[in-house]
Amino acid sequence: MKDQVAVIGVGCTKFGDLFELGYEDLICEAAFAAYADAKIDPQEIQAAYLGTYMPGASGGKSAVSLGDALRLYDRPITRVENYCATGTDAFRNACLAIASGTYDVVLVLGAEKLKDRGGRGLPRFGHPLLAKGNSAPGLFALAANRYMHTFGVGRETLAKVAVKNHYNGARNPKAHLRMEITEDKVLNAPMISYPFGLFDCCPTTDGAAAAIVCRADLARKFTDTPVLVKGFGLAVTTGRPYFDPTFDYLGFRSTQQAAQQAYAMAGITPQDVDFAEVHDCFTWTEVSNIEDLGFCAKGAGPGLVHEGRTALTGDIPINPSGGLKSFGHPIGASGVRMIYECVTQLRNQCGERQVKDPEIGLAHNVGGPGAVACVVVLGH
Amino acid sequence: MVGIARYGSYIPVHRLDRQLIGQAWGARQPKGEVAVANYDEDALTLAIDAAMGCLGDPPVPVGGVYVATTSSPYAEKQLASVLATACDLPRAIVSADFAGSARAGVSATLAALRAVQAGAASAVLVAAADVRVAAPESELEGVLGDGAAALTIADRGVIAEFVDAASVAEEFTYVWRTDVQRTLQVAGGRFSNTYGYGRDLGAAIRTLLERQGLEAKAIDRLALYSPDARAAAELAGSLGFDVKSQLVESLQSQIGCTGSAEPLLLLARALDRARPGERILVGGYGEGADVLLFRTTDAIAAGRAATPLDRWLAARTPLSSYEKYLKFRRLVEVEEVTDVVTNVLEFKELKQDVRLYGSRCRECGQVQYPMARVCIKCRVPERLDDARIGRRGSVFTFTVDHLIANLEHPLPMVVIDADGGGRLYLQVADADDIAIGAPVALTYRRLHEGGGNRNYYWKARPIREA
Numbered sequence: 001m002k003d004q005v006a007v008i009g010v011g012c013t014k015f016g017d018l019f020e021l022g023y024e025d026l027i028c029e030a031a032f033a034a035y036a037d038a039k040i041d042p043q044e045i046q047a048a049y050l051g052t053y054m055p056g057a058s059g060g061k062s063a064v065s066l067g068d069a070l071r072l073y074d075r076p077i078t079r080v081e082n083y084c085a086t087g088t089d090a091f092r093n094a095c096l097a098i099a100s101g102t103y104d105v106v107l108v109l110g111a112e113k114l115k116d117r118g119g120r121g122l123p124r125f126g127h128p129l130l131a132k133g134n135s136a137p138g139l140f141a142l143a144a145n146r147y148m149h150t151f152g153v154g155r156e157t158l159a160k161v162a163v164k165n166h167y168n169g170a171r172n173p174k175a176h177l178r179m180e181i182t183e184d185k186v187l188n189a190p191m192i193s194y195p196f197g198l199f200d201c202c203p204t205t206d207g208a209a210a211a212i213v214c215r216a217d218l219a220r221k222f223t224d225t226p227v228l229v230k231g232f233g234l235a236v237t238t239g240r241p242y243f244d245p246t247f248d249y250l251g252f253r254s255t256q257q258a259a260q261q262a263y264a265m266a267g268i269t270p271q272d273v274d275f276a277e278v279h280d281c282f283t284w285t286e287v288s289n290i291e292d293l294g295f296c297a298k299g300a301g302p303g304l305v306h307e308g309r310t311a312l313t314g315d316i317p318i319n320p321s322g323g324l325k326s327f328g329h330p331i332g333a334s335g336v337r338m339i340y341e342c343v344t345q346l347r348n349q350c351g352e353r354q355v356k357d358p359e360i361g362l363a364h365n366v367g368g369p370g371a372v373a374c375v376v377v378l379g380h
Numbered sequence: 381m382v383g384i385a386r387y388g389s390y391i392p393v394h395r396l397d398r399q400l401i402g403q404a405w406g407a408r409q410p411k412g413e414v415a416v417a418n419y420d421e422d423a424l425t426l427a428i429d430a431a432m433g434c435l436g437d438p439p440v441p442v443g444g445v446y447v448a449t450t451s452s453p454y455a456e457k458q459l460a461s462v463l464a465t466a467c468d469l470p471r472a473i474v475s476a477d478f479a480g481s482a483r484a485g486v487s488a489t490l491a492a493l494r495a496v497q498a499g500a501a502s503a504v505l506v507a508a509a510d511v512r513v514a515a516p517e518s519e520l521e522g523v524l525g526d527g528a529a530a531l532t533i534a535d536r537g538v539i540a541e542f543v544d545a546a547s548v549a550e551e552f553t554y555v556w557r558t559d560v561q562r563t564l565q566v567a568g569g570r571f572s573n574t575y576g577y578g579r580d581l582g583a584a585i586r587t588l589l590e591r592q593g594l595e596a597k598a599i600d601r602l603a604l605y606s607p608d609a610r611a612a613a614e615l616a617g618s619l620g621f622d623v624k625s626q627l628v629e630s631l632q633s634q635i636g637c638t639g640s641a642e643p644l645l646l647l648a649r650a651l652d653r654a655r656p657g658e659r660i661l662v663g664g665y666g667e668g669a670d671v672l673l674f675r676t677t678d679a680i681a682a683g684r685a686a687t688p689l690d691r692w693l694a695a696r697t698p699l700s701s702y703e704k705y706l707k708f709r710r711l712v713e714v715e716e717v718t719d720v721v722t723n724v725l726e727f728k729e730l731k732q733d734v735r736l737y738g739s740r741c742r743e744c745g746q747v748q749y750p751m752a753r754v755c756i757k758c759r760v761p762e763r764l765d766d767a768r769i770g771r772r773g774s775v776f777t778f779t780v781d782h783l784i785a786n787l788e789h790p791l792p793m794v795v796i797d798a799d800g801g802g803r804l805y806l807q808v809a810d811a812d813d814i815a816i817g818a819p820v821a822l823t824y825r826r827l828h829e830g831g832g833n834r835n836y837y838w839k840a841r842p843i844r845e846a
Contacts, residue, residue, distance in 0.1 A: 121783065128720060128725070128835065129729075129733050129827065129837040130733070130837075132828070133781065133786065133793055134793070135783065137781075138779045138781045141779035142793070142795055142805075144779075145778055145779060146776065146777035149777070190782070191782050192782055193779045193780065193783070193784075194781075194782075240805075242795045243749055243750065243805060244748075244756055245801070245802065246746075246756065246757050247803075249777050249795075
């Protein structure tokens, strides 16, 4: 699987409260940018994968949403939904489709229009009685509190993650929240779900991102700067960790397993990774992710944060894009947006937020929370 | 021997200082507090909490359940069956609700005594609870309080033997609530206390004492419902009782008048203190009166409630404002949390969601919730048995949510390890905060409304019991 698939073009909308744009506008902007980047005629696309978590009034239910937006008809399109791993899983499916030999060129597009709903946060689905009262921040907070209790970590550590990601995002023209913040601001923000205050939480965001993948041996027909897919992994664990009496709540097995699969496929170790876009839906999640991805031992994440090793100038820059925290989190788009960031970094096109000469980048989503994780490793 | 085998009580944690009511309306109020059911509590949930305390965990077997209340959350729907299910009692039992007046608690106890005497059941649970609502600025505001009591009547293991009963039934307009009124109406005062309450309850007490050939001084403890703070003392005095030594001390300055639960709470207070061989007389009133005479046995010392009433009285959280009380009782407009539980889902998951069963793996022994077909630990399929989840546990982890749809914030949510196994994820009741390791008790509460119905589920609350 390694090096059989190449990314030949990427595109990404501005992320934010895009009140004047519709779901189809987002798809078009991301797709057209990717077409231009790959210098490809849309008719050359043989198949497509659409990642959308939550269908809304303006689209997202089934692959038709992508077909109609782009008038991309008469070919296979599949909608992927896998919680917050939706975008990276759509990308993974596209890679498999090419590696199977069935298609040469495939479009991956993640799009999410959360702001048409009005209101705050994400709507909750599921059982009317069991786990009632859960929320995305509330579910991750269960893990954060157990982790912080076990390892003696305070909210100040979490705040440093937010400050660092906002610093990076402020240097990213496409980011949703383009401002630097201070630790005090994080710690004094209104509480959402303890220990997460407002600035411990990523925003809900509108946005879309696209990637065009093709057989690696054909990539040079389209671009001089193809980025190769080195490996990927996807792991599903329980979607109801709060009912699992064996769960220690100190990290997510889905991330650990998905990362192992991806490293094995890529033939690398975590120490070979030069930077990573990880799923920082909440500040604590990033701390746990860097442990689950193997960049350090379980419980050592706070040390990396305090030592600045995850900053742009650190030895393992995490979320140079600003992450979900600052770039925003249009759920189905986020994974593809991470692919966009990895490709752009690997091409050395990131300007102020450019990581120095990276060879290997990693994209990671975890959703559910902890139920499903997807890891993609990209490189030269 | 037929009599009381077990008893328990439950007082909601919140107290409303009468001075807050006085301040709200610019009027004088007597000193003291009333107990206020939380926003997610009602007469059904209070009765279940009292019943769980009385029955123990797992519950002692009973062949019948009688629930008494004048403030059912349902005009039509039997509470006794709901209570029996939440308490995980067998299906093949007798059940009935007693309602209509605050006498219902004593009436239900009398009916239970007669049923056990007749051999219809060897044990019957009686639970009485009320959350009666007074109109804001009315004379009953500051008088009514919320609470519940439960007891089992049985033909063995008796701590207080049933001796005799007397009843009176005659129309008298004292308190009432028509089928379209939300708040209790009252024609109180000295006239009603004398010619309604005093005349009826006094007649029943005199009849019973005469029939037993007893003088007033032969009664050790007099547990009398009182429609206001003074009526019972005045009646007892007029009947020749020594109020100070014989009348069980009123609860009304601490929790208000708790309606159908009050005489049984006073009975609980008497049983908490009684020595063997004492005579306890219990009186209920409302369109007549029921009076019961018990005599404690040698078993009383070992058979007292695990949690004495005094403990429930002491475990109190003052409400920060009168407005909180208005919100709890929906006397101001509130936006209810909405969700629908179809009767299909309720039926299918009754054992899991209401009786609160999970599964135990025959291979590895792991208890897990909800009920499963494949073990979450050893992953072996179809080797799981139904397992009752214990009603207490400790907090494994938590959050305190400030935004999720709910009537009150902050709302703590907890993942708990239940005693005996099983991990649950529940909302927290009666607390703004919670910590890892905190012991909790499960309580059946109103969760939301939808489809024109109210939906209940288990929550975790800090343990206030002994």
